[in-house]
Amino acid sequence: METLFCKVDPVDPDKKIIEKAGEIIKAGGLVAFPTETVYGLGGDAINPGASEKIYAAKGRPSDNPLIVHIAELDKLEALCKKVPDEMYKLAEVFWPGPLTMIVDKSSLVPGETTGGLDTVAIRMPDHNTALEFIKASGGYIAAPSANTSGRPSPTLASHVRTDLDGRIDMIIDGGEVGIGVESTIVDLSEGEPTILRPGYVTREMLSRVLGRVDIDTTILKGTDKKAPKAPGMKYRHYAPKGSMTLVEGETGAVVKRINEEVAAAKAKGLKCGVLCTLETEADINADVKKCVGSRNDEAAIARSLYRVLREFDEEGAEVIFSESFKTDGFGQAVMNRLLKAAGYNVEKI
Numbered sequence: 597m598e599t600l601f602c603k604v605d606p607v608d609p610d611k612k613i614i615e616k617a618g619e620i621i622k623a624g625g626l627v628a629f630p631t632e633t634v635y636g637l638g639g640d641a642i643n644p645g646a647s648e649k650i651y652a653a654k655g656r657p658s659d660n661p662l663i664v665h666i667a668e669l670d671k672l673e674a675l676c677k678k679v680p681d682e683m684y685k686l687a688e689v690f691w692p693g694p695l696t697m698i699v700d701k702s703s704l705v706p707g708e709t710t711g712g713l714d715t716v717a718i719r720m721p722d723h724n725t726a727l728e729f730i731k732a733s734g735g736y737i738a739a740p741s742a743n744t745s746g747r748p749s750p751t752l753a754s755h756v757r758t759d760l761d762g763r764i765d766m767i768i769d770g771g772e773v774g775i776g777v778e779s780t781i782v783d784l785s786e787g788e789p790t791i792l793r794p795g796y797v798t799r800e801m802l803s804r805v806l807g808r809v810d811i812d813t814t815i816l817k818g819t820d821k822k823a824p825k826a827p828g829m830k831y832r833h834y835a836p837k838g839s840m841t842l843v844e845g846e847t848g849a850v851v852k853r854i855n856e857e858v859a860a861a862k863a864k865g866l867k868c869g870v871l872c873t874l875e876t877e878a879d880i881n882a883d884v885k886k887c888v889g890s891r892n893d894e895a896a897i898a899r900s901l902y903r904v905l906r907e908f909d910e911e912g913a914e915v916i917f918s919e920s921f922k923t924d925g926f927g928q929a930v931m932n933r934l935l936k937a938a939g940y941n942v943e944k945i
């Protein structure tokens with residue numbers, strides 16, 4: 597299939613392009629589109645055939661449910677068995693925005709979209725192109741991140757093209773995304789509200805609205821015996837092709853250890869990549885050195901993280917070392933993605 601590639605002004609997208617995208621969705625096709633978090637691969641959420649196509653295009657296991665994206669609050673009720681009060685409260689504060697909420701689904705949502713679960717994940721993205729596209733498509737867009745399953749999520753349209761060209765109908769290029777890691781997921785379907793995937797909206801921010809908010813204990817651990825409740829969190833994910841190790845400890849000691857590791861790997865003839873920061877860049881020796889910004893600026897690290905992981909692949913890094921970051925606030929989301937990219941391979945010093 598030939599994939600249409602259309603550039604838009606992200607704030608004021610060309611109406612003809614949006615209309616065309618809407619027609620493709622209504623005919624059961626797939627369109628990749630920008631959001632404020634990462635690019636999504638959209639299909640009609642209430643068309644089971646479209647969801648099946650999404651799984652096939654990404655090579656994604658079909659037990660891993662999709663997020664349903666809406667553009668208007670009045671579309672919410674039709675998706676839910678009952679809209680819990682907490683959902684309205686959180687929507688008022690955080691929507692449109694990088695927050696996904698899980699609730700019991702209505703019969704409108706096919707099992708193909710929810711990976712067979714009785715619950716549905718819903719989010720309203722904070723991005724004009726995404727919102728216009730959803731409206732033009734009938735109001736319900738199922739969209740996982742628009743990457744091949746297991747690879748880093750796309751933060752640029754060119755990333756989507758690399759992974760999915762020829763496998764989907766259209767890519768809407770709205771430039772680089774703003775946040776760079778996927779939305780926070782909070783489960784409202786049973787017991788206390790629980791964060792299943794950390795993101796830009798932190799536990800503290802949710803607690804200010806809801807009071808008590810729990811957190812899935814598997815988020816920063818790879819060895820927990822319990823399976824994570826978001827099926828997608830159990831897969832190795834976001835991974836570059838080279839094998840990756842995080843080094844954790846005092847910054848000076850981390851730099852020293854990374855340089856030793858690089859020297860040892862180079863002696864074996866391996867091409868080495870290092871993910872470093874403004875504070876460490878000058879002292880690191882590596883074949884492929886990638887700086888993600890200041891250690892103290894999680895937002896900057898998040899914005900460049902997936903792009904940098906893809907650049908290691910493009911430049912042929914066979915082994916990759918990275919420093920570690922703080923795990924509070926938004927840092928928790930950054931470390932969760934890095935740990936997954938490294939397959940929880942951490943060297944503590």
Ligand code: TXA
Nearest residue numbers: 633635636661715716717740741778779826827828829
């Ligand atoms: O920022 C985002 O959320 C992006 C953009 C495109 O909106 N989307 C995204 O989708 O990250 P995806 O499919 O890559 O990740 C969705 C995650 C998966 O881990 C999936 O298992 C979980 O949400 N999920 C979806 N529905 C669920 C449900 N009913 N119960 C538990 N987990 C669910």
Ligand code: MG
Nearest residue numbers: 740741749778
């Ligand atoms: Mg994903």
